[in-house]
Amino acid sequence: xxxxxxxTIHTIDPHYPAPEAVLVGDDGRIAAVGTLAEVEAAARPxxxxxxxxGRTLLPGFNDAxxxxxxxxxxxxIQVDARKGLAPDxxxxxxxxxxxxxxxxxxxxxxxxxxNEADLPERRHLTRHDLDAASTDHPIALTxxxxxxxxxxxxxxxxxxxxxxxxxxxxxxxVRDEHGEPTGLLQETAMGLLNTVLPNPTEAEMAAAIQxxxxxxxxxxxxxxxxxxxxxxxxxxxxxxxxxxGLHVRxxxxxIRRPDGGTETLPLPERFVSDWLRIDxxxxxxxxxxxGATAAISEPYKVTGETGxxxxxxxxxxxxxxxxxxxxxxxxxHAIGDVTLDQxxxxxxGLHLRQPRPELRHRVEHLGLPSAEHLRRCRALNLIAxxxxxxxxxxxxxxxxxLPDSFIPRCYPVRAMLDAGLTVALSSDxxxxxDDNPLLGMKAALDRxxxxxxxxAPEQAITPAEALVAYTMGGAIASGDDANRGSLTPGKWxxxxxxxxxxxxxxxxxxxxxxxxxxxxxxxxxxxG
Numbered sequence: 001x002x003x004x005x006x007x008t009i010h011t012i013d014p015h016y017p018a019p020e021a022v023l024v025g026d027d028g029r030i031a032a033v034g035t036l037a038e039v040e041a042a043a044r045p046x047x048x049x050x051x052x053x054g055r056t057l058l059p060g061f062n063d064a065x066x067x068x069x070x071x072x073x074x075x076x077i078q079v080d081a082r083k084g085l086a087p088d089x090x091x092x093x094x095x096x097x098x099x100x101x102x103x104x105x106x107x108x109x110x111x112x113x114x115n116e117a118d119l120p121e122r123r124h125l126t127r128h129d130l131d132a133a134s135t136d137h138p139i140a141l142t143x144x145x146x147x148x149x150x151x152x153x154x155x156x157x158x159x160x161x162x163x164x165x166x167x168x169x170x171x172x173x174v175r176d177e178h179g180e181p182t183g184l185l186q187e188t189a190m191g192l193l194n195t196v197l198p199n200p201t202e203a204e205m206a207a208a209i210q211x212x213x214x215x216x217x218x219x220x221x222x223x224x225x226x227x228x229x230x231x232x233x234x235x236x237x238x239x240x241x242x243x244x245g246l247h248v249r250x251x252x253x254x255i256r257r258p259d260g261g262t263e264t265l266p267l268p269e270r271f272v273s274d275w276l277r278i279d280x281x282x283x284x285x286x287x288x289x290x291g292a293t294a295a296i297s298e299p300y301k302v303t304g305e306t307g308x309x310x311x312x313x314x315x316x317x318x319x320x321x322x323x324x325x326x327x328x329x330x331x332x333h334a335i336g337d338v339t340l341d342q343x344x345x346x347x348x349g350l351h352l353r354q355p356r357p358e359l360r361h362r363v364e365h366l367g368l369p370s371a372e373h374l375r376r377c378r379a380l381n382l383i384a385x386x387x388x389x390x391x392x393x394x395x396x397x398x399x400x401x402l403p404d405s406f407i408p409r410c411y412p413v414r415a416m417l418d419a420g421l422t423v424a425l426s427s428d429x430x431x432x433x434d435d436n437p438l439l440g441m442k443a444a445l446d447r448x449x450x451x452x453x454x455x456a457p458e459q460a461i462t463p464a465e466a467l468v469a470y471t472m473g474g475a476i477a478s479g480d481d482a483n484r485g486s487l488t489p490g491k492w493x494x495x496x497x498x499x500x501x502x503x504x505x506x507x508x509x510x511x512x513x514x515x516x517x518x519x520x521x522x523x524x525x526x527x528g
Contacts, residue, residue: 398455
């Protein structure tokens with residue numbers, strides 16, 4: 001047993017508002033919470049005492065929407081083209097050229113992370129840019145949002161993409177003034193390339209997931225939802241779970257319709273263990289906000305377009321019905337107001353057709369809701385999974401592309417909470433370069449974008465609300481709040497010790513707080 005005392009303890013459980021101590025049992029679960037005397041009375045002889053020394057003990061953070069395997073590939077085998085390493089197009093080309101030089105001709109070189117709004121060139125890369133890195137290697141560079149890929153000429157040829165290739169439903173092959181592909185593939189058009197882009201091996205994918213888990217533990221993240229899994233990823237996750245190879249508790253969301261095809265993947269086998277949950281499925285409703293492809297009712301600035309709907313309503317409704325009727329929870333990527341109309345309407349239809357109050361479906365991102373959208377979400381008891389960290393990382397894109405009328409409703413977390421929604425904050429990494437929950441909390445408090453401007457400051461929330469959304473909110477969203485999300489007797493002792501108290505630290509100083517230890521199931525798995 002372990003007894004934690006002499007510090008600030010935030011349990012996130014209103015039944016234990018300001019305890020003096022927490023006792024962890026040998027089973028890895030919280031055994032007692034209360035005054036020091038009460039907890040000492042519940043302890044056995046030989047209990048290890050952990051003196052917090054004035055530091056702060058919290059439930060482990062829950063990143064409710066983060067692409068674990070994608071983040072892991074960037075940490076292991078892919079080219080990292082994010083701003084910190086590649087501030088301009090020549091730097092991106094150099095990184096790909098250097099990687100290609102280490103590989104045999106014909107080997108694919110994949111990378112991710114550019115954001116045209118952050119580049120001094122203020123444009124997307126083209127196949128000609130990537131040809132300067134190599135014409136002997138097929139190259140695929142994913143934009144930071146994950147909704148666009150740039151391919152070089154060799155990669156386009158391998159995918160059979162020419163001037164005569166039609167745009168797939170819900171996607172676009174961007175073309176130059178002569179009708180030739182520029183190399184930029186948007187939304188479902190990415191699937192044309194993904195069909196020839198080789199998967200990592202199972203060993204590479206397992207190593208990537210474990211690398212991402214280790215990174216998450218260093219940030220105090222003990223639980224996370226990985227929201228885009230294919231049968232290949234499910235196989236690797238199941239193998240890791242069986243071998244005891246997962247270090248963070250994962251809620252996996254298998255995708256039903258991969259990009260670029262008409263094939264619908266079968267409903268997955270439902271699986272729930274202490275380390276892995278597979279009981280939710282994922283759909284994409286539209287594109288991304290930072291790349292101006294989320295479906296909205298007014299034209300974007302700069303592009304003059306209104307975004308992309310991924311599905312016709314009737315088809316999406318039927319696919320969702322199959323999952324709903326089988327008892328699966330659903331998480332749907334829905335950002336733009338047009339998409340929210342579609343997705344919320346389908347959710348309403350599902351519950352009319354077969355009321356299932358135990359199935360709390362999710363809206364991933366919920367980027368531009370109106371007050372009426374939020375009212376309808378509350379009536380269905382939907383869970384909102386937004387990313388305030390987008391403001392800190394991508395707010396410049398929102399300012400650049402969004403019509404002015406949409407700015408006040410851009411990721412309006414204050415309005416979500418006031419409407420009575422359960423909110424689970426998350427990072428969507430590697431869409432953003434920094435998945436630190438403290439940065440997500442800071443952004444929820446100050447709503448500051450890279451220019452220093454605040455975006456819709458009236459949508460700021462309190463530190464306590466942000467902390468709940470990064471702990472209990474994620475637990476509820478994963479369907480496992482009976483086991484995690486708060487320091488409550490009977491729940492897993494998934495905890496983090498911070499150098500200071502995030503509830504009293506000014507927003508500008510939140511990133512100065514350090515994760516000193518992370519515990520999963522009562523075991524110290526990271527020490528800073």
